[in-house]
Amino acid sequence: xxxxxxxxxxxxxxxxxxxxxxxxxxxxxxxxxxxxxxxxxxxxxxxxxxxxxxxxxxxxxxxxxxxxxxxxxxxxxxxxxxxxxxxxxxxxxxxxxxxxxxxxxxxxxxxxxxxxxxxxxxxxxxxxxxxxxxxxxxxxxxxxxxxxxxxxxxxxxxxxxxxxxxxxxxxxxxxxxxxxxxxxxxxxxxxxxxxxxxxxxxxxxxxxxxxxxxxxxxxxxxxxxxxxxxxxxxxxxxxxxxxxxxxxxxxxxxxxxxxxxxxxxxxxxxxxxxxxxxxxxxxxxxxxxxxxxxxxxxxxxxxxxxxxxxxxxxxxxxxxxxxxxxxxxxxxxxxxxxxxxxxxxxxxxxxxxxxxxxxxxxxxxxxxxxxx
Amino acid sequence: xxxxxxxxxxxxxxxxxxxxxxxxxxxxxxxxxxxxxxxxxxxxxxxxxxxxxxxxxxxxxxxxxxxxxxxxxxxxxxxxxxxxxxxxxxxxxxxxxxxxxxxxxxxxxxxxxxxxxxxxxxxxxxxxxxxxxxxxxxxxxxxxxxxxxxxxxxxxxxxxxxxxxxxxxxxxxxxxxxxxxxxxxxxxxxxxxxxxxxxxxxxxxxxxxxxxxxxxxxxxxxxxxxxxxxxxxxxxxxxxxxxxxxxxxxxxxxxxxxxxxxxxxxxxxxxxxxxxxxxxxxxxxxxxxxxxxxxxxxxxxxxxxxxxxxxxxxxxxxxxxxxxxxxxxxxxxxxxxxxxxxxxxxxxxxxxxxxxxxxxxxxxxxxxxxxxxxxxxxxxxxxxxxxxxxxxxxxxx
Numbered sequence: 001x002x003x004x005x006x007x008x009x010x011x012x013x014x015x016x017x018x019x020x021x022x023x024x025x026x027x028x029x030x031x032x033x034x035x036x037x038x039x040x041x042x043x044x045x046x047x048x049x050x051x052x053x054x055x056x057x058x059x060x061x062x063x064x065x066x067x068x069x070x071x072x073x074x075x076x077x078x079x080x081x082x083x084x085x086x087x088x089x090x091x092x093x094x095x096x097x098x099x100x101x102x103x104x105x106x107x108x109x110x111x112x113x114x115x116x117x118x119x120x121x122x123x124x125x126x127x128x129x130x131x132x133x134x135x136x137x138x139x140x141x142x143x144x145x146x147x148x149x150x151x152x153x154x155x156x157x158x159x160x161x162x163x164x165x166x167x168x169x170x171x172x173x174x175x176x177x178x179x180x181x182x183x184x185x186x187x188x189x190x191x192x193x194x195x196x197x198x199x200x201x202x203x204x205x206x207x208x209x210x211x212x213x214x215x216x217x218x219x220x221x222x223x224x225x226x227x228x229x230x231x232x233x234x235x236x237x238x239x240x241x242x243x244x245x246x247x248x249x250x251x252x253x254x255x256x257x258x259x260x261x262x263x264x265x266x267x268x269x270x271x272x273x274x275x276x277x278x279x280x281x282x283x284x285x286x287x288x289x290x291x292x293x294x295x296x297x298x299x300x301x302x303x304x305x306x307x308x309x310x311x312x313x314x315x316x317x318x319x320x321x322x323x324x325x326x327x328x329x330x331x332x333x334x335x336x337x338x339x340x341x342x343x344x345x346x347x348x349x350x351x352x353x354x355x356x357x358x359x360x361x362x363x364x365x366x367x368x369x370x371x372x
Numbered sequence: 373x374x375x376x377x378x379x380x381x382x383x384x385x386x387x388x389x390x391x392x393x394x395x396x397x398x399x400x401x402x403x404x405x406x407x408x409x410x411x412x413x414x415x416x417x418x419x420x421x422x423x424x425x426x427x428x429x430x431x432x433x434x435x436x437x438x439x440x441x442x443x444x445x446x447x448x449x450x451x452x453x454x455x456x457x458x459x460x461x462x463x464x465x466x467x468x469x470x471x472x473x474x475x476x477x478x479x480x481x482x483x484x485x486x487x488x489x490x491x492x493x494x495x496x497x498x499x500x501x502x503x504x505x506x507x508x509x510x511x512x513x514x515x516x517x518x519x520x521x522x523x524x525x526x527x528x529x530x531x532x533x534x535x536x537x538x539x540x541x542x543x544x545x546x547x548x549x550x551x552x553x554x555x556x557x558x559x560x561x562x563x564x565x566x567x568x569x570x571x572x573x574x575x576x577x578x579x580x581x582x583x584x585x586x587x588x589x590x591x592x593x594x595x596x597x598x599x600x601x602x603x604x605x606x607x608x609x610x611x612x613x614x615x616x617x618x619x620x621x622x623x624x625x626x627x628x629x630x631x632x633x634x635x636x637x638x639x640x641x642x643x644x645x646x647x648x649x650x651x652x653x654x655x656x657x658x659x660x661x662x663x664x665x666x667x668x669x670x671x672x673x674x675x676x677x678x679x680x681x682x683x684x685x686x687x688x689x690x691x692x693x694x695x696x697x698x699x700x701x702x703x704x705x706x707x708x709x710x711x712x713x714x715x716x717x718x719x720x721x722x723x724x725x726x727x728x729x730x731x732x733x734x735x736x737x738x739x740x741x742x743x744x745x746x747x748x749x750x751x752x753x754x755x756x757x758x759x760x761x762x763x764x765x766x767x768x769x
Contacts, residue, residue: 033656033657034656034657035656035657035673036656073447257659259659259676262656262659265656266655266656271654271655272654272656273654274654276448276652278647278648278649278650278652280408280409280641280642280648281407281408281409281670281671281672281673281685281686281687282658282670282671282672283633283669283670284666284667284668284669284670284671284681285668286667286668288666288667289665290660290664290666291660291661291662291664292660292661292662293659293660294656294657294658294659295657295658295659295660295671296657296673297409297657297672297673298642300642305660309657310657311657
């Protein structure tokens, strides 16, 4: 059995950039791809790579996450040994407030890491959608002889969120690392903020950094290690996306309408698991006209749907027109409504003959439970 | 001794289901896919757990592996209990004897030890090949309040169809006076649904007696029920109304699938207070492509739909290529229909692949609508390019 790696997943981050989509949830519990939450991609990648000891560090709004994960059974993580451990916001007696950065957060769970029998730790942000084979990553990490491996992919920096750019030589050794916060259309090697590192090494680093009052894992620890040549970069060639604001959420969702992207994310033996909801298959009525769309189970469709993603149990009445939209679970779009470039959160109702129009770079967000 | 269950369910899943032909060559009938993402057995398993009965024995001797794997620890139906749960019970050897289940009654007889483990007061006998939603706890309540030894669920059927069923003749209180198996001249229209509740002590007595009778067929309908009736035991009917269909034949299996497309059929799976559970396939949402046309159809997850679909049930993980046309058909999980192929009035088995430009269920244009027989392509069968499979034909391994 492959139990060489354990994982620590950060559930929170950038919640303020999702407009109203993260009022009720953490980034990692964002619904994505018609029936998933972002965390499903991380958990499924771990499980499919034999990683079954997973600590999830939360900071705020974590009740929807807890509700989604329950005991981890839907990911085969309800184990006697290992499984999921959720760490609610942890306040150190010495700091008197919720953790400030990754260093402090990791320091609060050093005990969890130390007690685990695994030799390596995956440290991951929860805002990445990708189907990653960590077995291959670990092989690469060990053969590189580096202290830490950074997972990265070639991408544009489409928004103003902080991104870490990595430069590497042909051996994969990281030669430069810096952060940017300016959008640009150039393709760069972008860090996914997922790391693989030996347990003793990460424990030593965190212990020392915390003692010195350092906060930021990237700038205070990793950047300083670049000159020593101790960092390795592993490029994910398949689909990978960092989702950290409404713009990236919308754009990456729409990329799933491309079959080659779906094959990279869902294809093959490494399935993406999610909470099972026992929905019925989707029913298309006599007046349905659906083109280029992803449709989850449990929908009843009798209107026009184009270039859109419908989550589970969405109802589209006859005469409704939905184009370039994302309609989350239990949405009801009534007769004569016209929606384009709309992201409707869970349980949104759009009454008869309403018109909502956003723009591709600025989709309209309708808040959970609201009626238009 | 573990447990002291009020009622334990025993599901008879043993039949070979020969009338389903190639579909039951490798799996038992209850494991045959239904309705896009279900298996036939999901309906009885879900009815059982929804009726608050948490212990069920699934009696099977024909191709038990697939069923065993499907049911597993029973978790998808919430049967993973500390006490009780779902058990697949194939025939087994004991020190003294060991034999196949000779009949439905013998199957229960051979599992007397299993039942006694839970010392139930009542035993619910179910069939694994019916599509319906039913609250057995209401039937149990009636059984208890009437102090019955046996209660048989009955459905009112049209008089002209009554001779196809086991008919219960009962007095005005529902007490059964006569049982006729497939009568030529039915005296009533109350057809047995093959769902029985017995008071366990009484049934056990009759099972042991029946086993001693070497001339017996060891069958509930032929032996146990007539014997109990002859002895004047208290036997009552329980009236069920609602959708119910025996899917033991190709045409009834096809019809039941088609009933999903008609709200007026009464087969409604959208009722969240009576969920039909199934083992989940972990597939992404289905994709309807730019050239797809989906009309009055049911589509499950994981599909890639680029063809035209009319009045059909498309199951989990099905690929329909551009230019393919599906009419009035059931496409079972993970099948592939290649470009230019037309499928009409057919059942396509799971994992089948129909290559380009085939005509499946090709009927003569002179035939009257509704009179075409169902064509069947067996599971994991590949149909080569340009093949014509006539209406009513069955191809496959």
